[in-house]
Amino acid sequence: MRAPLSWLREWVDLPADVTGEQVAAALVRVGLEEEGLHGGDVTGPVVVGRVLSVSPEPQKNGKTINWCSVDTGEVARGEEPRGVVCGAHNFSAGDLVVVATPGAVLPGPFPIAARKTYGHVSDGMICSARELGLGEDHAGIIVLARLLGETAASQLEPGQDALALLGLTEEVVEVNVTPDRGYCFSVRGLAREYAHGARLDVATAFRDPAAVDVPAAGGSxxxxxxxxxxxxxxxxxxxxxxxxxxxxxxxxxxxxxxxxxxxxxxxxxxxxxxxxxxxxxxxxxxxxxxxxxxxxxxxxxxxxxxxxxxxxxxxxxxxxxxxxxxxxxxxxxxxxxxxxxxxxxxxxxxxxxxxxxxxxxxxxxxxxxxxxxxxxxxxxxxxxxxxxxxxxxxxxxxxxxxxxxxxxxxxxxxxxxxxxxxxxxxxxxxxxxAPGTSLEPAPIALPVGLSAQLSGVPADQLDEARVVELLEQIGCSVAPSDDEALGTLDVVPPTWRPDLAQPVDLVEEVVRLHGYEAIPSVLPPAPPGRGLTSAQRLRRRAADALAAGGFVEVRSYPFTSAARSDELGLDADDPRRTALRLANPLSDEQPLLRTSVLATLLDVLRRNTSRGATDVALFEVGGVVNPVPGAPAAPRLRVDQRPSDAELAGLLAAVPPQPVHVAGVLAGRAEPEGWWGPGRTADAADAVAAAQTVAGALRLDLVVTAGALAPWHPGRCAQLSLPAPGPDGDEGAAAGTGAVVGHAGELHPAVVAALGLPPRTVAFELDLDALVAAAPELVPAPRLSPFPPSKEDVALIVDASVPAEAVRQALLAGAAGGGHADLVEEVRLFDVYTGAPVPAGQRSLAFSLRLRALDRTLTAADAAAVREAAVAEAARRHGAVLRGA
Structure with a gap:
């Protein structure tokens, strides 16, 4: 809403020397927001001029200009009148016009100077309405007798200041009107608010423009x-x-x-x-x-x-x-x-x-x-x-x-x-x-001490007298309640304030007029003994581990589209295609909530690589939404009362699961090139290692098996699972495979092409909530052995189709059997070989067994017994044969 100061001055007492900035500050003081100050676009000498003569002069281009003699006060001083070139023809000799003389600046900005044109030196410019910012009319110049009327124009003299005459120097205040302050969409409302902001007595300083006598309605x-x-x-x-x-x-x-x-x-x-x-x-x-x-x-x-x-x-x-x-x-x-x-x-x-x-x-x-x-x-x-x-x-x-x-x-x-x-x-x-309609607002019962209680202003500053004074300033009628024991006031809001409907609305008005600066600033005390939850600590630990490993954490918008499922190559029956549609999406092109963090994280990778980044490692921790088919619809809750327990339960039942996932992508080199060598390109093993880093931060071991799930390459995809509980209820590597918590590996070439990603991009995604739930609450401190380790290497020949991880798990299970579980520290694959003399269709897998006892130095017989038990279990499970045997 824009209001000229002269218009405000009609209805409220504005000081003669008040500036637009001061008026805006007073309005801001009572809660309005200043949008800007306008006016004053025209500066310099702009005066009233009388046209003494008009001489039309046709030009070679077919245009006819007027060479005019204009008196802008020179004649009264005994000087020669100005010569001005003008292209308009809607005036004649004797007319009073507006002349911008050299030194003036018109809106644009357009400075005025004496210049030679059409064979004359034009000493100024006769102005049109658009040139002065008075409107869009540019067809002809302003003739003051037509604009102001013959009577008003007859009182003007050449040389008189035209800026004040036309209101071109006046400031205009613009404020932003919030939805609850509709009465400020008027000069009437702003004048009243200025009286409040300037701490004036509204009863005497404000004059209501609506206070007029109206004829009676009705009759026949x-x-x-x-x-x-x-x-x-x-x-x-x-x-x-x-x-x-x-x-x-x-x-x-x-x-x-x-x-x-x-x-x-x-x-x-x-x-x-x-x-x-x-x-x-x-x-x-x-x-x-x-x-x-x-x-x-x-x-x-x-x-x-x-x-x-x-x-x-x-x-x-x-x-x-x-x-x-x-x-x-x-x-x-x-x-x-x-x-x-x-x-x-x-x-x-x-x-x-x-x-x-x-x-x-x-x-x-x-x-x-x-x-x-x-x-x-x-x-x-x-x-x-x-x-x-x-x-x-x-x-x-x-x-x-x-x-x-x-x-x-x-x-x-x-x-x-x-x-x-x-x-x-x-x-x-x-x-x-309308029948049954009351034009008067309903009264509101306001507890006397509510304003001080809610605002924190000392009660002695907002006592009953002060509250009544402030409410009456905004036009409320206030009376004590019939029951004095209640300590309340019966307040009837003014008809122009439909936003005042409950006690807290009145409290806001009291505090607003009393002054926001009176509200004390009190820092709330931090209650002791509270901090992050266990789940929050574990999620941050996982993020810290990835960041320490060279990944950069990012945040992407959780919005996606059905087309993204096609780009990721998801099967038609893949549950990740079932996504929740937003009722009012930010973009019609992305109306769905993501079911996979990777679906939006890949956009961040593409944006970074398109800006010239070549070696990128990104991760994101964020929620996904997994709608449950057939879930009940959320009940529509009323806003005038607290929901019942049944309604709240129904509302929670309709909310779909929203687990937190962690996903990461790598493109380019995992190890940079330099004087030490050419570096190394990231591959599927790096994605698996990053997933294991997350699990390791939570003190978990992941079981890695071959997998096949879009958007990963079917031959370079690892399925990541939790260990299943063993017969005694403990989880361990020997217990088998439990719940699947994610996948890692190289993205399918078709996905890479569809999304414009770098070749051989690798990625992982894990259900972080599932990992957090499985993480042990207490981890015993490890017992360190003072005795040296014993190392045994075995090379086993197995069918090429047998995963190396499956063989490793068999060796672990065999080594742990027979009472040797406390001796096994590590079983690690260190070599894979195919070719002669290994038969075709088979391969040699070499593993290192690291053994150590807590109470003694292991003998050769102890190490041999563990080695033989491990090899026997691998032979039983996968037909493994010792190489060279």
Whole structure:
């Protein structure tokens, strides 16, 4: 909302030397947000000039310019008048015009200097409205007698300052109006707020522009005013679409009468474009009071106005020329009589949003019907958004307008029409209120000590007297409660504050006017003994381990699309294709919540590599959403009461599982090149190692087996599982494979191509919540042996199809059997060989066994026994044969 200081000064006491910055600061002090200061775009000498002579001079290019002699005060000083070149032709000798002399700067900025043009030295410029920022008219220059009127122009003298005359030096304050402060969408509201912010006595410093006498409504015959019927048969949320409708009629308006300059200038300063007298007046009253108005050509209105909902398939051509299909929720202004004899057959306007073309005020309109109504905010907001038709009127209606303002707004518009359009107003007005509607706000019971309790301001500063004083300043009527023992006040909010509906709203007003600076700053004490949960510590430990290993943590948006499942090559029945769709997504191209962190992390990798990064290692810890097919729908909860336990249980039951995953990607070199060598390209083993790093940080061992799952390469994919509990309930490597917690390996070439990733990109993804749940709470300190280890190497020949990990697990199981479990420290694969003399279709796997006892040095016999037991188990499980045996 923009408000010129001169307009504010009409309704509130502004000091003569106050600046726009000071006014804005006062408004900010009471909670409004400053958007900016405007005005002062024209500087330097811009004066009134009298045209003494005009000499047309045709040019070779076909254009005719005027060489003018202009008096800008020189004649009175006995000097020669100025010579000015002008291309406009809408003036003549004797006219008073606006002249920008050398040194002036017009909007643009456009500095003015004496310059030679068309064979003359033009000593200034005769200005048009657009050149001065007064409008868009550039067809001709400003003739002050036409702009200000003959009477006002006759009092001007050449050389007089034109900046002040035209309001070009005036500052305009612009504030951002929040949805709960709709009354500030008016000069009336801002003037009142300035009085609060400047600590003025509102009762004496503020003058209400709506304090006017209005004619009585009702009567019969011509004295009853224009007929109005409220027929809302489909109210939204139980509230009628229109609670009050006022009409006034002005007859015999001169359709050619222009809007006075001061009115046009105010509209321009407020950011609106002057159109015609009737429209300009309704806009002026709306800006001044905050009550939108609409003007109809009475000759085009057929019968009484009817407020009703739209019928299915009904259409309306609005003032912007668009033929709109209406929705049954739209509230309409209608007229005419249908074939059934019922009025309101023709739609002539979208109530509170925009009028219709059929009844538009035009240059032939003689009789004007003025409408001032109060419409339901929800209805207007939905209509404006449904038709993508925000308007100055809808912005005010959807925030709530003063229920007591309609008659006064219509009266002010009628007075201006009569004064400047020469019309005659009908004596009576129509004022219809919806049945069962109260125009007065409901009283609110406010506990006296609530303001101090909620704000933290000392109670002696916000005692009962101070609270009553502040509430009365904003227009509330305050009285003690009938029951003094309750310690409450009965507060009736003013009609222009529909946002004041409960005690906390009043507390906000009390604190706002008392001063936010009075609220003490108190740091809340940190309760002892609280910190991260066990799960939080473990998740951070996993992230720290990856970061220490050279990965960079990133965050990606958790939104994806169905096309991403195709790009990742997921099977048609893959559960990861079942994703939750957002009701209001940020982007229509990504309406789904991800079921895999990798699905969005790969976008981050692509973005980094496209910016020139060649060696990249990224990871992300984030949630995924796994909808459960057939899950119950979430119940719709009421907002006026606390949900019941059953409702909360139903709400939680409808929330899908959202486990936390950790995923990582590597592209390029895992080890950089340098003087030490060419480096090493990341491969599937690096992805598996990174996954094992995560598990190791949580003191878990992962069982690695061959896997096949999109988006990984089927031949280079590892399935990662937790160890299954053994017969005695303990988990161990010898116990077998438990729950699958993730996969790692090289991405499928088709996925790499579809997503534009570097070749041979590798990745992993783990269910971090599953790992956290399996992590041991207590880990005993290891017992260190003071005795030397014993090392045994075995080379086993097995079928090439047998995974090396399966053989390693067999060796571990065999070595741990027979009472040797405490002797095995490590079983590690250190060589894989194929070729002669190993038979075709087989391969040699070499393992190192590291053995150590806690109480003695192992003998050769001890080591041999463990070695033989391990080899025997590998032979039993996989037919392994000692190489060379």
């Amino acid at each position: 015959g011509a004295a009853a005013g224009h007929g109005v019927e409220l027929r809302d048969d489909a109210p939204i949320h139980g509230a009628p679409g229109c609670t009050r409708f006022v009409t006034r009629v002005v007859r015999g308006v001169d359709p050619t009468a222009p809007s006075p300059f001061w009115l046009q200038r105010r509209l321009q300063q407020a950011g609106m474009r002057p159109i015609s007298l009737a429209v300009d007046i309704t806009n002026h009253v709306m800006l001044e009071l905050g009550q939108p108005l609409h003007a109809y050509d009475l000759a085009e209105v057929d019968g009484p106005l009817v407020v009703r909902r739209a019928r299915p398939g009904e259409r309306l051509v609005t003032l912007d020329g668009v033929d709109r299909t209406l929705d049954p929720e739209d509230l309409l202004i209608a007229d005419g009589t249908g074939v059934d004899g019922v009025g309101g057959a023709r739609a002539i306007g979208l109530a509170g949003v925009m009028g219709g073309r059929d009844t538009e005020v035009t240059m032939t309109t003689r009789d004007v019907l003025v409408e001032a109504a109060r419409f339901d905010p929800v209805t207007i907001a939905r209509t404006a958004r449904r038709h993508k038709l925000p308007s100055e009127a809808s912005r005010r209606f959807e925030r709530g307008v003063d229920t007591a303002l309609q008659a006064a707004a219509a009266e002010l518009a009628v007075r201006l029409l009569v004064e400047h359009g020469g019309g005659t107003a009908d004596d009576a007005a129509t004022d219809v209120v």
